Amino acid sequence: xxxxxxxxxxxxxxxxxxxxxxxxxxxxxxxxxxxxxxxxx
Amino acid sequence: xxxxxxxxxxxxxxxxxxxxxxxxxxxxxxxxxxxxxxxxxxxxxxxxxxxxxxxxxxxxxxxxxxxxxxxxxxxxxxxxxxxxxxxxxxxxxxxxxxxxxxxxxxxxxxxxxxxxxxxxxxxxxxxxxxxxxxxxxxxxxxxxxxxxxxxxxxxxxxxxxxxxxxxxxxxxxxxxxxxxxxxxxxxxxxxxxxxxxxxxxxxxxxxxxxxxxxxxxxxxxxxxxxxxxxxxxxxxxxxxxxxxxxxxxxxxxxxxxxxxxxxxxxxxxxxxxxxxxxxxxxxxxxxxxxxxxxxxxxxxxxxxxxxxxxxxxxxxxxxxxxxxxxxxxxxxxxxxxxxxxxxxxxxxxxxxxxxxxxxxxxxxxxxxxxxxxxxxxxxxxxxxxxxxxxxxxxxxxxxxxxxxxxxxxxxxxxxxxxxxxxxxxxxxxxxxxxxxxxxxxxxxxxxxxxxxxxxxxxxxxxxxxxxxxxxxxxxxxxxxxxxxxxxxxxxxxxxxxxxxxxxx
Amino acid sequence: xxxxxxxxxxxxxxxxxxxxxxxxxxxxxxxxxxxxxxxxxxxxxxxxxxxxxxxxxxxxxxxxxxxxxxxxxxxxxxxxxxxxxxxxxxxxxxxxxxxxxxxxxxxxxxxxxxxxxxxxxxxxxxxxxxxxxxxxxxxxxxxxxxxxxxxxxxxxxxxxx
Numbered sequence: 001x002x003x004x005x006x007x008x009x010x011x012x013x014x015x016x017x018x019x020x021x022x023x024x025x026x027x028x029x030x031x032x033x034x035x036x037x038x039x040x041x
Numbered sequence: 042x043x044x045x046x047x048x049x050x051x052x053x054x055x056x057x058x059x060x061x062x063x064x065x066x067x068x069x070x071x072x073x074x075x076x077x078x079x080x081x082x083x084x085x086x087x088x089x090x091x092x093x094x095x096x097x098x099x100x101x102x103x104x105x106x107x108x109x110x111x112x113x114x115x116x117x118x119x120x121x122x123x124x125x126x127x128x129x130x131x132x133x134x135x136x137x138x139x140x141x142x143x144x145x146x147x148x149x150x151x152x153x154x155x156x157x158x159x160x161x162x163x164x165x166x167x168x169x170x171x172x173x174x175x176x177x178x179x180x181x182x183x184x185x186x187x188x189x190x191x192x193x194x195x196x197x198x199x200x201x202x203x204x205x206x207x208x209x210x211x212x213x214x215x216x217x218x219x220x221x222x223x224x225x226x227x228x229x230x231x232x233x234x235x236x237x238x239x240x241x242x243x244x245x246x247x248x249x250x251x252x253x254x255x256x257x258x259x260x261x262x263x264x265x266x267x268x269x270x271x272x273x274x275x276x277x278x279x280x281x282x283x284x285x286x287x288x289x290x291x292x293x294x295x296x297x298x299x300x301x302x303x304x305x306x307x308x309x310x311x312x313x314x315x316x317x318x319x320x321x322x323x324x325x326x327x328x329x330x331x332x333x334x335x336x337x338x339x340x341x342x343x344x345x346x347x348x349x350x351x352x353x354x355x356x357x358x359x360x361x362x363x364x365x366x367x368x369x370x371x372x373x374x375x376x377x378x379x380x381x382x383x384x385x386x387x388x389x390x391x392x393x394x395x396x397x398x399x400x401x402x403x404x405x406x407x408x409x410x411x412x413x414x415x416x417x418x419x420x421x422x423x424x425x426x427x428x429x430x431x432x433x434x435x436x437x438x439x440x441x442x443x444x445x446x447x448x449x450x451x452x453x454x455x456x457x458x459x460x461x462x463x464x465x466x467x468x469x470x471x472x473x474x475x476x477x478x479x480x481x482x483x484x485x486x487x488x489x490x491x492x493x494x495x496x497x498x499x500x501x502x503x504x505x506x507x508x509x510x511x512x513x514x515x516x517x518x519x520x521x522x523x524x525x526x527x528x529x530x531x532x533x534x535x536x537x538x539x540x541x542x543x544x545x
Numbered sequence: 546x547x548x549x550x551x552x553x554x555x556x557x558x559x560x561x562x563x564x565x566x567x568x569x570x571x572x573x574x575x576x577x578x579x580x581x582x583x584x585x586x587x588x589x590x591x592x593x594x595x596x597x598x599x600x601x602x603x604x605x606x607x608x609x610x611x612x613x614x615x616x617x618x619x620x621x622x623x624x625x626x627x628x629x630x631x632x633x634x635x636x637x638x639x640x641x642x643x644x645x646x647x648x649x650x651x652x653x654x655x656x657x658x659x660x661x662x663x664x665x666x667x668x669x670x671x672x673x674x675x676x677x678x679x680x681x682x683x684x685x686x687x688x689x690x691x692x693x694x695x696x697x698x699x700x701x702x703x704x705x706x
Contacts, residue, residue: 089687
């Protein structure tokens with residue numbers, strides 16, 4: 001039981017990690033788009 | 042030859058032999074692809090390649106046994122650097138046999154370009170390339186991104202000892218876990234997890250964009266492998282422009298930015314330390330340099346007036362800039378458009394971005410964020426010291442997984458490597474100019490090779506002189522391995538040569 | 546009344562132009578297009594080449610990439626025009642050779658700055674064919690011999706370890 005809980009915890013942590021990375025990069029891309037928007041005519 | 046030198050060579054030969062066999066077995070993947078796509082000649086090319094790899098590998102092993110199996114520091118470095126050369130030649134065989142590369146040198150150029158995740162190519166008639174050969178091209182990039190030796194560490198763990206030097210020799214100096222084999226496994230775990238997610242996303246996008254499911258799947262896997270490794274090879278000659286899609290471009294941007302992160306950063310975030318992503322010196326450095334350079338390039342591109350709306354600036358300006366900064370090399374414009382349509386300032390911005398590169402211990406090339414961060418911090422520290430009263434002690438800190446005090450040694454080694462990159466960059470530029478290419482093209486191409494980027498202003502082509510091809514192969518190799526292991530190899534050869542000289 | 550007349554006359558002029566323009570249009574290859582993009586920007590041109598890869602349908606239009614040997618160019622076609630294409634170039638096939646008449650864009654504002662051609666007329670010049678790729682006996686023998694040698698080396702190598 002304890003081992004399964006531990007495994008689930010690790011998997012959740014990895015999942016959150018993945019999501020954090022993807023969201024951070026999406027944020028970067030949005031900043032990039034805003035820069036382009038700023039300079040467009 | 043002295044007895045120790047002979048023993049050294051035997052140990053080195055043994056390890057290279059083992060790795061070459063493991064590398065050869067990987068040809069089974071493109072072979073299966075060729076079978077599925079009914080490309081029977083291509084199956085034979087890989088069968089021949091695999092057989093040669095096994096023959097070369099076991100030949101080296103037979104010559105080297107019995108030998109001391111424990112690797113010392115310099116042996117590890119030499120194995121790391123030489124492995125890349127030997128596997129380059131073996132890996133180039135199927136290319137050469139396929140006839141899509143005119144000479145064996147061209148085939149070697151493309152293998153090295155794939156391994157080092159550069160992405161410059163000399164292939165002919167790329168749009169008629171077989172699925173098997175395409176799989177091999179992109180697989181080589183994927184392997185090279187993670188490190189050939191990092192992979193070998195997993196395949197051949199039992200027979201290897203003292204392998205940490207091998208790992209360092211391949212310019213991966215972070216230990217995610219105490220045991221180097223487990224570190225290698227963690228690196229591959231991270232890459233494979235993203236392989237599944239990224240390929241699925243690209244495949245679905247491909248189907249939505251009007252591709253047939255099987256082609257969408259293959260393109261999804263290939264483009265993922267290339268983007269994740271910040272490689273830059275693409276299955277079609279137009280690179281990412283082929284897909285004519287904002288969606289595909291955004292997905293690839295996300296993949297290659299994540300791919301350009303340090304494996305230590307991934308590991309840290311995945312094990313729960315999520316704040317690391319905006320505290321880490323490399324992500325901060327990347328955020329700052331990329332923002333400044335993108336502002337410069339976008340302002341200039343808007344001024345030249347080729348790209349008028351935000352969508353065009355984003356898909357042409359931003360895409361190329363980020364592709365250059367992460368050292369990927371995917372393009373959504375034609376090579377010559379850099380020269381004709383990008384203003385001088387935008388060109389300078391992208392050249393700087395290519396030289397800076399992304400994170401250390403990642404799939405990317407260039408100076409790397411951590412070195413830029415450390416050098417900037419140490420300059421700040423010096424200024425602070427000059428401004429403070431003499432008795433005061435100034436301490437500068439930086440955050441990489443944990444907050445560390447900036448020591449003079451860190452700054453020194455960071456500076457040394459940056460200088461080495463600059464020397465390499467200058468050498469490439471001078472060579473290009475000597476061969477008669479225009480200055481701007483020469484600088485651009487040299488920056489692209491030095492940073493293992495793969496963007497091209499059109500200089501890299503089959504008609505390029507052979508001398509330049511060999512120089513580029515050398516530049517890609519030494520830049521990817523971050524100088525050290527290659528220099529140890531040269532030191533070893535010179536030492537051996539001078540000893541033989543003295544004897545005579 | 547005068548206004549209406551002007552509109553009618555203008556309309557007539559434009560419609561004749563669209564009919565005549567293709568005749569006036571020049572054939573341009575991809576290298577010239579890239580090198581002298583500024584000159585041909587927004588002009589009607591003729592481009593010939595082989596269809597490669599996929600016909601990617603987007604609503605009532607489709608993207609087709611056409612290669613003239615030096616570079617491949619993106620062509621934006623109506624799906625009725627795209628439907629004329631039978632063979633797409635790849636390892637197994639040589640694609641249809643087509644002639645596209647359309648407007649060239651150096652950086653198409655509609656398609657995020659792509660360099661492309663909005664095809665208005667498409668003709669199939671030559672149908673594609675299956676490429677004859679026979680199994681090469683030379684490689685069959687070579688692979689058999691080398692595989693046999695590889696087995697011997699592997700056997701000896703394993704034994705010596």
